[in-house]
Amino acid sequence: MSNGKTGKINKEKILGIIKNQGILIFFALLLFSVSLVSDRFLSARNIILVLRQVSITGVMACGITFLLISGNFDLSIGSLLSLTTVVVINLHDKIGPVPAIIITLGVGILIGIINGTLVGYIKLNSMIVTLGMLTVLQAVTLIYTGGTYSAISRPDEAWFRFFGRGYILRIPTPVIIFGGLVILFHIILNKTVYGKYLFALGGNRTASEYTGINESFITFITFIVTGLTTALAGIMMGSRLMAAQNYIGEGYEFTVLTAVVLGGTSLFGGSGSVIKTLIGVLILGFLTNAFIIMGFPYYVQWIVQWGIIIGAVWMDVASKRGKLWA
Amino acid sequence: MISIKKTKEKILELKNITKIFPGITAVDDVTFEVNAGEVHALVGENGAGKSTLMKVMAGIHIPEKGSISYKGEKIKLKNPLDAKKKGIILIHQELSLVPQMTVAENILLGSLPSKKGGRINWKELHNRAQEAIKKLGCQFKSTDLVEDLTIAHQQMVEIARAISYDAKVVIFDEPTASLTQEEVEVLYKNIELLKEQGIGIIYISHKLNEIFEVSDKITVLRDGKLVDTLDTDKTDEPEITKKMIGKNIEDFFASKKISKYGDEVIRVENITRKDEFENINFSIKEGEVLGLYGLLGAGRTEVAETIFGINQPDSGQIYFKGHEVNISSSKKAVHLGIGLVPESRKEQGLVLGMSTLENISLAKIPYVHNYGFIQNKEVKEIFDKYKDRLSISTTGPNQKVMNLSGGNQQKIVIGKWLCLNPDLVILDEPTRGIDVGSKAEIHNLIAELAETGMAVLVISSEIPEILGVSHRIITMHQGEQTGVFTDEEVTEDKLIQSITSHAEDICKV
Numbered sequence: 084m085s086n087g088k089t090g091k092i093n094k095e096k097i098l099g100i101i102k103n104q105g106i107l108i109f110f111a112l113l114l115f116s117v118s119l120v121s122d123r124f125l126s127a128r129n130i131i132l133v134l135r136q137v138s139i140t141g142v143m144a145c146g147i148t149f150l151l152i153s154g155n156f157d158l159s160i161g162s163l164l165s166l167t168t169v170v171v172i173n174l175h176d177k178i179g180p181v182p183a184i185i186i187t188l189g190v191g192i193l194i195g196i197i198n199g200t201l202v203g204y205i206k207l208n209s210m211i212v213t214l215g216m217l218t219v220l221q222a223v224t225l226i227y228t229g230g231t232y233s234a235i236s237r238p239d240e241a242w243f244r245f246f247g248r249g250y251i252l253r254i255p256t257p258v259i260i261f262g263g264l265v266i267l268f269h270i271i272l273n274k275t276v277y278g279k280y281l282f283a284l285g286g287n288r289t290a291s292e293y294t295g296i297n298e299s300f301i302t303f304i305t306f307i308v309t310g311l312t313t314a315l316a317g318i319m320m321g322s323r324l325m326a327a328q329n330y331i332g333e334g335y336e337f338t339v340l341t342a343v344v345l346g347g348t349s350l351f352g353g354s355g356s357v358i359k360t361l362i363g364v365l366i367l368g369f370l371t372n373a374f375i376i377m378g379f380p381y382y383v384q385w386i387v388q389w390g391i392i393i394g395a396v397w398m399d400v401a402s403k404r405g406k407l408w409a
Numbered sequence: 410m411i412s413i414k415k416t417k418e419k420i421l422e423l424k425n426i427t428k429i430f431p432g433i434t435a436v437d438d439v440t441f442e443v444n445a446g447e448v449h450a451l452v453g454e455n456g457a458g459k460s461t462l463m464k465v466m467a468g469i470h471i472p473e474k475g476s477i478s479y480k481g482e483k484i485k486l487k488n489p490l491d492a493k494k495k496g497i498i499l500i501h502q503e504l505s506l507v508p509q510m511t512v513a514e515n516i517l518l519g520s521l522p523s524k525k526g527g528r529i530n531w532k533e534l535h536n537r538a539q540e541a542i543k544k545l546g547c548q549f550k551s552t553d554l555v556e557d558l559t560i561a562h563q564q565m566v567e568i569a570r571a572i573s574y575d576a577k578v579v580i581f582d583e584p585t586a587s588l589t590q591e592e593v594e595v596l597y598k599n600i601e602l603l604k605e606q607g608i609g610i611i612y613i614s615h616k617l618n619e620i621f622e623v624s625d626k627i628t629v630l631r632d633g634k635l636v637d638t639l640d641t642d643k644t645d646e647p648e649i650t651k652k653m654i655g656k657n658i659e660d661f662f663a664s665k666k667i668s669k670y671g672d673e674v675i676r677v678e679n680i681t682r683k684d685e686f687e688n689i690n691f692s693i694k695e696g697e698v699l700g701l702y703g704l705l706g707a708g709r710t711e712v713a714e715t716i717f718g719i720n721q722p723d724s725g726q727i728y729f730k731g732h733e734v735n736i737s738s739s740k741k742a743v744h745l746g747i748g749l750v751p752e753s754r755k756e757q758g759l760v761l762g763m764s765t766l767e768n769i770s771l772a773k774i775p776y777v778h779n780y781g782f783i784q785n786k787e788v789k790e791i792f793d794k795y796k797d798r799l800s801i802s803t804t805g806p807n808q809k810v811m812n813l814s815g816g817n818q819q820k821i822v823i824g825k826w827l828c829l830n831p832d833l834v835i836l837d838e839p840t841r842g843i844d845v846g847s848k849a850e851i852h853n854l855i856a857e858l859a860e861t862g863m864a865v866l867v868i869s870s871e872i873p874e875i876l877g878v879s880h881r882i883i884t885m886h887q888g889e890q891t892g893v894f895t896d897e898e899v900t901e902d903k904l905i906q907s908i909t910s911h912a913e914d915i916c917k918v
Contacts, residue, residue, distance in 0.1 A: 274782050274783060275778070275781045275782050275783060276774045276775055276778045276781055276782075276783055277781060279767065279771070279774060279783060282760070282762075282763065282767075283760050283763065283767075283771055286760035286761070286762045286763055287756070287759065287760040287761065287762075289756055289757050290756070290757050290758055290759055290760050291760070291771075292719065292739055293717075293719070293739060293749060293751050293757045293758065294739070294743075294771050294772045294825065295738075295739045295740045295742065295743030295744075295772055296739075296740065296771075297738060297740045353760070353762050354762060
């Protein structure tokens with residue numbers, strides 16, 4: 084009897100460790116094993132390169148972490164990334180960088196308002212609402228550009244390049260933006276009433292309502308937050324490329340969701356962490372980088388990403404029901 | 410009454426069954442049996458262990474101790490399928506039908522007749538289903554959609570399904586909760602039919618008059634223990650009631666504290682919500698406990714939810730502290746000074762994955778923040794204060810509420826409101842499913858709250874509870890207010906009459 088009991092506790096402990104720290108262990112193992120194969124992998128230059136590459140995904144992942152914790156989904160962020168990138172590039176030469184940036188952020192807020200109203204106030208399923216928005220935004224992007232490629236005419240002279248290509252104290256600007264956002268979002272999530280409400284909503288929407296929380300408003304706001312982080316990512320993307328192609332953001336929704344879920348934020352809502360999202364983003368980034376360094380074609384990573392997301396979701400489900408199998 | 414062939418064969422026998430849940434022994438050493446062609450009623454208050462025992466029989470719970478025999482042979486029920494295979498069928502309070510499917514499909518869902526290649530044999534399906542519903546004298550067809558049927562007819566579909574499973578034991582869990590008087594008669598007829606076929610029936614109900622009408626034997630449970638098993642024709646309602654609550658009803662009055670009432674806190678005038686409740690009127694003063702008595706589905710919870718702003722009334726007025734108010738959201742209700750301890754603790758009251766501290770402070774944090782930042786020190790003080798005041802036993806502020814016992818969970822929900830110091834607290838079935846000790850604590854707490862000048866509305870379907878805590882009682886039946894009683898004039902009989910359909914001619918307000 085007592086043997087069985089300790090066995091059970093150990094199993095629970097292991098499941099708990101896998102749930103809480105597994106991602107860090109996995110990250111460390113990844114860095115270690117690839118560094119054995121390639122001495123370039125952990126060089127300062129390569130690390131900075133990877134950090135810069137992941138920062139756009141990372142900025143979007145911050146917003147999506149909030150949304151997922153609150154128990155909602157957003158599949159339209161890839162399309163919104165395309166749209167905002169196109170808008171900021173297109174307007175840059177026409178009305179100047181500052182108005183272009185403001186309008187781009189406005190586009191993000193507007194899409195957040197639409198999604199947030201439909202999900203928060205009209206109570207439509209967020210998956211369906213944002214799946215629809217995904218195609219709508221693709222269409223809007225094409226209507227806006229007429230299908231043409233946009234570019235900033237003199238990329239080397241525009242200060243707008245700062246957001247994607249610039250440096251602050253030898254650290255790339257996008258990395259600074261991503262890092263700052265992680266810290267800001269971590270504080271909001273853990274120290275504020277709004278952050279607590281996100282967990283409450285995702286944990287039990289009905290109980291939240293019965294506690295006097297205005298859950299419609301919180302959902303509404305959170306979609307705006309996601310819209311804003313995506314627009315910010317669009318500005319960074321535009322600034323990095325100084326040009327925009329209509330499908331630039333395609334597939335980003337999947338990468339971002341993979342990173343966030345990999346970080347341990349539950350697909351069912353109610354639990355998650357911005358810091359762990361950061362690690363999820365880094366794992367994906369370093370993994371892609373490792374594949375390139377080791378000479379695999381870039382598309383092999385998509386197969387590996389599939390394996391990773393299955394593993395991450397499995398761990399989430401397993402830790403909830405307390406065992407690996409159904 | 411149709412004459413019954415009395416075969417005294419024991420079908421199902423439970424011996425010394427004990428079922429323990431974390432923090433509570435739900436069923437404690439209970440022995441119970443059902444004979445063929447017999448209706449054995451199971452009665453007891455909420456939390457007496459009826460539903461746990463029923464779930465043991467249906468293979469949903471596995472008992473820690475005790476044995477189960479089926480037709481004299483010891484068996485183990487490991488899951489609901491085991492029980493089903495033995496012909497033990499549970500008919501739930503909430504029906505388990507697929508509304509979008511036809512009657513025939515629902516009846517034979519577990520064993521759809523098929524042709525070669527797995528295609529459904531529709532002809533046989535409908536023939537077999539039609540035969541089953543004909544036996545019961547149903548007025549609907551096997552091709553009707555279940556969602557188009559009345560609740561009573563849906564229940565008959567469940568019964569037909571039980572028969573088609575070749576049921577040996579049928580367990581009815583509060584079968585009349587949502588039926589009209591006529592429909593109840595139909596149900597009784599069906600039960601007679603089942604009896605004639607030699608099926609053993611277990612009948613669980615709150616309503617003693619029903620129990621006396623249908624049952625052959627009555628078993629009383631209290632606090633998880635077996636009190637007695639009696640032949641129905643050798644006992645009466647007062648005896649059963651006494652055994653259910655363990656003391657005379659009068660004893661409950663003695664324990665109640667009289668408080669002085671202050672100003673009126675809430676007055677509700679003619680509030681109505683279509684299909685839920687009609688013309689509800691009451692008022693509660695500071696220091697007063699108003700009891701709202703009625704059965705499940707009487708519209709009590711809907712009234713509470715309307716006052717708390719979850720839903721809005723179609724017509725009627727609510728006055729709060731003398732002013733007419735429009736409570737458009739739960740947030741607004743909280744802001745006015747109303748707290749609701751909802752009926753369903755786990756679904757509506759708590760965020761189970763959150764800690765005790767987070768749950769207890771969840772309603773309070775928007776009132777103690779600093780530019781949106783949670784004030785950890787104040788929140789911790791709230792936790793310490795209410796942990797002591799409500800004697801919540803927890804390992805600490807970070808313990809997740811899902812790991813607490815029902816009683817402690819309920820205290821957290823109550824604490825969540827007390828820390829806001831509301832003017833009106835509504836408690837909907839505050840002691841459902843919690844142990845006796847916590848039950849008494851919560852009853853005392855209600856008295857204490859009233860003494861400090863709060864207005865309290867207690868909703869309950871337990872007569873002793875409602876009599877024990879309230880200064881005044883209103884009753885509801887099928888969405889209508891059927892009576893108002895003060896302490897002195899109320900009796901159990903009057904309450905029971907008031908919540909059954911005979912109510913109209915007895916006491917109209």
